[in-house]
Amino acid sequence: MQKSSLLWLMLAVSLLAGCKSLMYPEQEPQSAPAAQSVLEIVPCSEPVPMICAEPEAKVVEKIIERSVEKIVEVPVARDKLVLGTVEHVSVEPSGLVVESIVDSGSSTSTLRAKALTRFERDGRDWVRIQLMPPQGDGETEPGVVELPIKRYIRAMRIGFPSQRRPVVEMHLTVGDVTHMVEVSLTDEGGTDTLMLLGRNFLKDAAVVDVSRRYVQGQPRISGGK
Template identity: 55%
Template sequence: MPSISLLLAMQLLAGCESLLPSGKPGTAVEPVSPAVETPLDPAQCPPVEAVVCAEPEIKVVERVIERNYEKVVEVPVAKDKLVLGSEEFFTVEPGGVRLRSLVDTGAATSSLSVLELTPFERDGSNWVRFKLSDGSEAAPKKIELPIKRHVRVARPGFDRQRRPVVTMSLTVGEVTHMVEVNLVERSEFEFPLLVGRNFLKDAAVVDVSRRQVQTTPRLPSFSK
């Protein structure tokens, strides 16, 4: 038994010596320093490639919505004034003839187309005789009136005309005015009566966007 223990002790000593570094036996073992990382050389790294991402496609859709609004503008009208359209029916006196008439704010005086216009003299005064038709198959009315004066009227493309002026009663709706009317012998015009500013003044306002605003003319009734 003692020999076996001695043998084991010798083997243990031999193993420890084999673990020591080469050199003299019994030399102290220097501690091993930890490993130090060596920095990488940038030249050895692969080149960095820039990656450009494509921008997303943006579609702009423009929607235009149009709405039409009708705006009604109310224009104040003076009290007791009529509203007339560009075309109205007037009744002319004497004769009681109902005529399709053109309301013309550009004309200073009213004008009437007649047939067989004949001036004559009565009791030393100048008068005029003419016929007035409403365009129907009815016989024209014969009218005689004193001449107040004469006017010269110039129309584009025509010679100046000397026209007699008479006083007549014009009625539209329920309004009647005595005004001066110049007479012209003609039948080719669409409107036999042209109503000028001498009737419209202080009596009516005109809405050129409308026609036949007023109803059938009503002649004033005179008490006996």
């Protein structure tokens, strides 16, 4: 009786063991190739350099205005002759007093004569100048002056052909001031004015007030020049 009970117990244990194996079968470990098939190795691509765009910079132009005091040197008439646009000029050695336009745009003073005669003396070129008296002065006779020619200049005139003019040295007096300057000579008309007083007289000696005329009046010739 005991043996049969033991047999039945063993049979029941075996049945139970078989059922367990059927319900929970043992899982075999996966091999390495199977794992590799699941995890695919993807090659990395070459790195691509990325250039970031520069941020937009807002340029603001800043203008600074400054008021700078500008010092301008203005010629002062101290110790200088003040002239108007027209003055009376004494021409030496003739002593003729003529009305002259003060022309700061001309480098050389110019005198208009009635006649010019060129001749040679002691191997040099001279000129005989027949001066014209001022317009309306019927008492003064035309004066004649002979002077050596220092040089010649070519005068350009608008609307007329150029003219070759002789240049001589003469004493010119305006007011109390006398200077020896170069004077170009012409015997052609075209204007009632007999003389143009140029920069060679004005330089370092006079200033011009364009709003006035006859500032100095009649020339006052001193004994010595």
